[in-house]
Amino acid sequence: MSIRPSRCPIEGLGNDGRARMHEQVELFNAFFAAGDPVVVATVTGFLFLLGACAASFSCLVAFRLARLPEDRPLIAAISTPPSSCDHCGRRLSMLDLVPVLGWLAARGRCRGCGGNVPARYPALEAAMGLVCAAAPFVFGGLTAQCFAAVFVACTAFLAAAIDWENGLVPEEVTWTLLFSGLLASPFVTDVWSRAAGAALGAILVWVSMALIGWWKRIDTRAVGDVAMGAAGGAWLGLQPVSWWLFAACFVHVAICVLAASEDEEGMTWLPFGPALMGVLPVALAASPWIATPG
Ligand SMILES: [Zn+2]
Numbered sequence: 606m607s608i609r610p611s612r613c614p615i616e617g618l619g620n621d622g623r624a625r626m627h628e629q630v631e632l633f634n635a636f637f638a639a640g641d642p643v644v645v646a647t648v649t650g651f652l653f654l655l656g657a658c659a660a661s662f663s664c665l666v667a668f669r670l671a672r673l674p675e676d677r678p679l680i681a682a683i684s685t686p687p688s689s690c691d692h693c694g695r696r697l698s699m700l701d702l703v704p705v706l707g708w709l710a711a712r713g714r715c716r717g718c719g720g721n722v723p724a725r726y727p728a729l730e731a732a733m734g735l736v737c738a739a740a741p742f743v744f745g746g747l748t749a750q751c752f753a754a755v756f757v758a759c760t761a762f763l764a765a766a767i768d769w770e771n772g773l774v775p776e777e778v779t780w781t782l783l784f785s786g787l788l789a790s791p792f793v794t795d796v797w798s799r800a801a802g803a804a805l806g807a808i809l810v811w812v813s814m815a816l817i818g819w820w821k822r823i824d825t826r827a828v829g830d831v832a833m834g835a836a837g838g839a840w841l842g843l844q845p846v847s848w849w850l851f852a853a854c855f856v857h858v859a860i861c862v863l864a865a866s867e868d869e870e871g872m873t874w875l876p877f878g879p880a881l882m883g884v885l886p887v888a889l890a891a892s893p894w895i896a897t898p899g
Pocket residue numbers: 690691692693694695715716717718719720
């Protein structure tokens with residue numbers, strides 16, 4: 606007499622569903638790889654819109670967070686009343702909120718008072734849209750790496766926008782990026798390599814901040830930057846971390862030169878986060894060339 610293991614019908618259905626979804630994605634990828642115009646246009650259009658909306662949302666959260674009393678939680682910046690004009694307080698319509706096109710349709714002005722809406726908003730939305738739309742071309746179609754890169758780019762943009770406006774990054778954002786990278790980075794094969802990358806990222810950022818602080822005799826401690834170093838390291842793995850941080854330092858210096866505004870003491874204070882986070886998606890794209898195989 607043999608006892609056959611019983612098979613849960615729901616579990617079986619789940620497996621079939623997953624297999625079907627996997628097949629659909631494979632089919633979609635085959636059409637994408639073959640350059641089918643409808644599939645390519647749908648994928649790039651959707652990803653462009655996703656990136657542009659993520660940028661629009663991030664700028665809004667960063668802007669609101671900077672105008673809230675200190676120590677207010679991130680959720681307070683998201684759940685405050687609907688978006689309105691900075692000049693006249695007019696509530697923005699659905700058309701105004703469409704990324705890039707809303708700004709173009711209104712020719713960069715508020716429909717109520719004619720107040721100027723800075724061009725950096727549609728520019729950032731378009732840039733993020735292009736970054737996300739490029740992901741399937743860089744990572745071989747709708748692969749795990751493509752989805753991961755889009756997620757990292759959007760989360761990194763949120764961290765960078767908040768850091769630029771506020772000079773700090775809420776730990777909800779950095780921890781989300783860190784733990785998602787530790788758990789699921791498709792760029793690093795095993796969890797120990799991710800943990801080692803995170804540790805190295807944190808240590809390198811902490812040591813360089815401590816050295817600058819000691820050299821300039823100023824307090825440069827920034828927990829947010831150390832957390833961002835760890836988060837990037839978790840996604841990248843051990844080998845690409847130092848390259849990523851090296852490139853981020855160059856970008857940071859470039860930002861400082863372009864946006865320099867010295868205060869009375871002749872010091873320029875600019876957060877390191879935007880450079881760290883801005884270079885991260887590029888580092889992910891370059892990581893196969895940096896990391897030695899095996
Ligand atoms: Zn207005």
